Amino acid sequence: MSPFVPREPALAWRKSSYSGADSNCVEVAVARIDMTPVRDSKAPDGPRLTFGAGAWTSFVTALKADAGPWI
Numbered sequence: 001m002s003p004f005v006p007r008e009p010a011l012a013w014r015k016s017s018y019s020g021a022d023s024n025c026v027e028v029a030v031a032r033i034d035m036t037p038v039r040d041s042k043a044p045d046g047p048r049l050t051f052g053a054g055a056w057t058s059f060v061t062a063l064k065a066d067a068g069p070w071i
Contacts, residue, residue: 014027
């Protein structure tokens with residue numbers, strides 16, 4: 001599987017409600033149940049990375065464990 005997501009206009013991108021107005025964050029989209037595409041909010045037409053379901057779940061779980069009540 002390629003680590004990049006093809007340009008699909010149907011993807012609905014979202015960013016955290018904790019993001020500030022400066023747009024220094026990443027956005028995620030739900031593409032398929034087995035992958036999560038991620039992009040830089042400052043460069044929406046730039047490269048995108050795709051994480052498998054297990055890798056994304058591990059990443060979010062680690063963030064929640066370290067962030068305390070902020071996530």
